[in-house]
Structure formats: C-alpha cells, structure tokens
Amino acid sequence: MNSERKISSAVINRLPRYYRYLGDLLESDITRISSKELSTKMNITASQIRQDLNNFGGFGQQGYGYNVEYLYNEIKKILGLDRVYNLIVVGGGNIGQALVNYTNFEKRGFVITAVFDVNPRLIGMTIRGVEVYDVDKMEEFVKNNKVDVAILTLPRSQASKVANDLASWGVKGMWNFSHVDLAMPDDVIVENVHLTDSLMTLLYKINEVEMEENSSSEN
Amino acid sequence: MNSERKISSAVINRLPRYYRYLGDLLESDITRISSKELSTKMNITASQIRQDLNNFGGFGQQGYGYNVEYLYNEIKKILGLDRVYNLIVVGGGNIGQALVNYTNFEKRGFVITAVFDVNPRLIGMTIRGVEVYDVDKMEEFVKNNKVDVAILTLPRSQASKVANDLASWGVKGMWNFSHVDLAMPDDVIVENVHLTDSLMTLLYKINEVEMEENSSSEN
C-alpha cells in the first residue's frame, strides 16, 4: 500500500522557483519568512505557497513562519539536488555546445561527461574539456558510465531513434530540445524544451495585446 | 464592447503543437484529417481538439473533417506567423550565440538583427553575419529599428534593468532566458525559458520514479 499521493506537475514546476527565491533570501541573510511575505515577493497567494509546501511536509511553525535555510535545504532535497548528476549531450550543434559551455550547471552538480555527434569535424574535439565522440561509441559509453540524463539536441529526424536506444541502454531521463514528441516507457522521464513553441506563444500574446489596443482605441 | 473572450494560456500553449503536427501532415501530402484521427496521433482527445480550434472559428466541415492545408494556414495566422519578426539578442554568451546560429529561426520569419554585449572581445565581431554591438548603442538601435522581441540571455544581475530600459524604448516582447522574474507593464509580454528549472523538474521526476520502483519491490 503506497500512502504517498502523487504530486501534481503544477506543484513540481513551481518548486524550482521557490528554491530560487529562498536562495536569494539566504544570500540576503534573511533567516525567516512567512508565507505572506513570500507571497508578495513572488506574486502568488500565501495560500498556494502553504498548500504547495505541505504536499511534502510541514516545514513551518505557527506564529513564526518558515526558517529560510531549513526550507531551502528541504526543497533542495525534494528536488534531488543534494547529489551530482551525470549528463551527456547528444548532438553537438549550437545548443548542445552552449549547454556544455554553461558553467553554472557544474555549480549545481550537473556534470556533462560526454558529447556525441555524427559530424567528423566535431568528433575528437573537446569543448571545455568535454570530449566529442562518434555516436557509434555511445552505447559503449552509456553501458560503462552512469548516465542520468541525456540532453537531446539533435535533428528531429534522428531524435526518436536515438532516444529509444538510450532508453534501452538504461538512461532514465531525456531533456529534449528536439522539436518532436518522444514516446518513452513509463519509467523514462522526458522533459521538453521546445524553444520555437515558446517563441510562438510569445508572438501570439504580443499580437493579442496589439489587437486589444487597436480595438479599444476605435471607440 | 469587446465580444472576443480572452483565450486561456492552456489553449495558446497547445497551438504550436497543432501547428507542428499539421505541418507534418502537409509534408506527407495528407489533405484532410478528422479530429478523431488527429487525436490518436497527438494523444489528446478529439473533443479537446475541436474545442481548442473552435475558440478561433469553425475551420472544419461536417462529414469531412479539417482540410490540413487550410487549418495549417489558419493556425499560422492565429499565431501571427504570417509575417517577419525582428529580434535582438541581449547578451552574447553561449545561449545568445547559439540562438543566432540557429538557422531554423530564419526559415520561420524570425530575424535576428543585432546582438548586444558588454564584452570588448565580442563587440565588433559578427556571428553568422549579425554584428555584435556595445550595449551603449542599444538605445539608438532600438529607437531607429523596429524590434519586436528582445532575447534576454544575460546575467541575472543585469536582466531587470536592461528589460526595463528596453520596455521604455518600446520593445513589446521579452524572451527571457535569464534566471530571474521580470516585472513589466501589462502591454509587454514576457515569456520565460528557465532552463535550470526545467532540468530540476526532470530530476525530481526521475527520482520519483526511482522511489516508486524501490518501494514497490519492497513488498
């Protein structure tokens, strides 16, 4: 019998934001904060903050609020950020290289251990100390090294096949920048970053505002 | 009197996905599709597809379904993709450069017209034909050239100030890669791409699955 109810994605998606705000507070040497104070800072209701946090336990104290450092560390544990993760980049193009060069990842315990590509001009190179291998070597690498997450930054046409291979070799997380939907087994998590989609929704909203302005000025 | 009800974000966020699938169908020379067929392909209910689309008008025909090309072009218009947008990149680091080098943007009518940075080693360079300017020149540029969207790929510490400046100079859209929340006027749209947040939620879910597996094997 599993008593833990499944926590909704809406809640999970807010956790990193809490984590960020609490980190800021910590840096400002603020030791305690109430849900009300935090709610004005974050622009969400205090009620939601309490509900969200209470999914994971009672971290606060009546009459006092939340201890910033304690809550920060609890959320860190909840997110699983209290250990190191090994990532590989599959597809050494623009985005792939940018992620390898993004030094902040390492500070948080995200270590990119290898890049894979098909391009002979890239293979053998190193990007910030990370070697670029031929995709042919990927199976061997994944089977001999712990790989927590594969970052997929390759063309649509190849993404599905590669993801299936990786999953069959035991990779449990796909951070998918390819503009395609991946069908994965239930125990493999896919997190999509569809940049173009994001830009499109931005454009929609810009145009929506423009139209509103035009129609309201036509009175 | 404005009869158009505001369309929910949930619907808008699904539009690019419809658009992508319809584009695929178009490339496969499929001329018509019913909501039912599309629902099995996209793994959402036919009911929702019809509801979503009917927010914007009746694009289908009873007994026939939807004409793929027509619907594709209608969604294109809804998203505002039937024109060209001028973008600037603020912050010429890894992500900024990767976006400039991302050739697919141009195919869709997203043209990056300039990059701005503070780094003297970058200023004066060109990235795929796009010049990198000193941030000092940004005000002049924005006032003399139409800029639809600013892509913010700069450090947290500077992002808010720069975004405020840009807004005051008339930029209506911010595609924000900086790990910070921007407070903007109502007529300025902010679309956040918080990569680290996205990775964190992925890690949470991986750990969640792992815990489930462990607890279920402990029976």
Added chain:
DNA sequence: ATATCTTGTTAAAATACAATTAAAATAATA
C-alpha cells in the same frame, strides 16, 4: 497573560478538461 501571528488543513470556488447531444453539412453508397 493576552493579543497577535502564522501555520496546516479543511472547505469552497474557479478553472480546465472530457463527454454528450442536437442540428447541419458532407461524403459514400446503393
């Protein structure tokens, strides 16, 4: 002590999603 805070939790409201239906238009078929 007592008045003020503030949490955790329950209850209510709002939102989003899914299913159903009648009516109308089309396509396929006999």
Added chain:
DNA sequence: TATTATTTTAATTGTATTTTAACAAGATAT
C-alpha cells in the same frame, strides 16, 4: 437520386484538478 455514415459546430453537462479562502490550533511576542 435517395439514403446512410460521418463528422463538425455549438451548447450543455459532468468530472477532475487547481486555486483561493476560511479557520482552528499552536507559537510568538510583549
């Protein structure tokens, strides 16, 4: 051509999820 199958639109209803509000009980502060 007439008839039957589809299948959308539009409206409605039902259901689930998410968010907000309310409040009792515990802790703080004076």
